[in-house]
Amino acid sequence: MRSTHTTDPELDGKDGVVMSSHRVTPGRMASFATSVKGLLGAASRSQGYLDGRMEKASDATWLVICWFDSAESAAEWSRSRSHATWREYVGRFATRVEPPAPPAQAPAPPSPPPRWKTALVTLIGVFPAVLLVNVTVIPRVTGLPLLVRTLVLCVCVTGLMTWVLMPQVMKVLGPWLRRSGVPAAADRAPEPDQPDAAPTSISSTSTWRGLQSP
Numbered sequence: 216m217r218s219t220h221t222t223d224p225e226l227d228g229k230d231g232v233v234m235s236s237h238r239v240t241p242g243r244m245a246s247f248a249t250s251v252k253g254l255l256g257a258a259s260r261s262q263g264y265l266d267g268r269m270e271k272a273s274d275a276t277w278l279v280i281c282w283f284d285s286a287e288s289a290a291e292w293s294r295s296r297s298h299a300t301w302r303e304y305v306g307r308f309a310t311r312v313e314p315p316a317p318p319a320q321a322p323a324p325p326s327p328p329p330r331w332k333t334a335l336v337t338l339i340g341v342f343p344a345v346l347l348v349n350v351t352v353i354p355r356v357t358g359l360p361l362l363v364r365t366l367v368l369c370v371c372v373t374g375l376m377t378w379v380l381m382p383q384v385m386k387v388l389g390p391w392l393r394r395s396g397v398p399a400a401a402d403r404a405p406e407p408d409q410p411d412a413a414p415t416s417i418s419s420t421s422t423w424r425g426l427q428s429p
Contacts, residue, residue: 231265231283233258233293235302237309238275247308251279254301259390261295263288266393276312279305328392336392340384344375 239247248269255267258281267281283289292298327333348371356364385392 231263231285231289233281233283233289235279236272236312237277237279237305238312239277239309243308247277247305250301250305250308251277254279254298254305255281257297257301258292259393260386261288261292261297264292264389277309332392336384336388339388340376340380341372344372344380347375348372 237247251269255269258264258267261283263284265282265284267279269277269279272278281289281292283292345368348368352371353364353368356367359367
């Protein structure tokens with residue numbers, strides 16, 4: 216996946232990756248890291264979000280990277296009001312700069328979640344959908360042939376899963392589904408305005424304990 220620059224030093228999401236580069240104001244590293252956690256948390260509620268993290272690019276530059284399942288999802292997040300609001304907040308503690316020389320490939324996307332997690336999340340969505348259709352729809356079509364009844368069941372369950380249940384399930388369980396092993400230190404939001412000590416990376420899969428005031 217090739218990375219491309221936009222005029223506001225941020226990747227345009229062409230390959231499903233939205234990335235920006237920031238030079239942190241001296242003494243504001245902790246507040247910057249906290250604000251980035253908030254931005255990643257907001258991104259995680261956007262359609263098609265896969266994962267995101269903050270990582271050190273150089274002594275003075277930090278990258279904020281978000282992966283999405285498509286260029287369309289990445290562009291939707293980039294244009295959203297939530298993204299604009301969090302970009303402005305992050306900008307209180309850092310200056311957006313042109314990223315270092317663009318790599319031949321964009322950062323690798325996160326690993327897929329374990330199959331047992333995917334199966335459990337799917338079951339949580341499928342069970343109420345099948346139960347609801349069996350209670351409300353199937354009794355009304357009992358006189359139809361088995362093949363037709365099965366088709367009605369599949370169509371109704373698919374619609375409920377796609378547009379009603381799974382979006383809600385993913386809002387609640389998406390962070391858990393994407394969560395991977397993250398050092399305990401990354402789970403704690405840093406104290407505001409702590410001098411420039413900071414981890415070398417922060418992942419949105421770490422536990423978000425609430426945005427602290429700068």
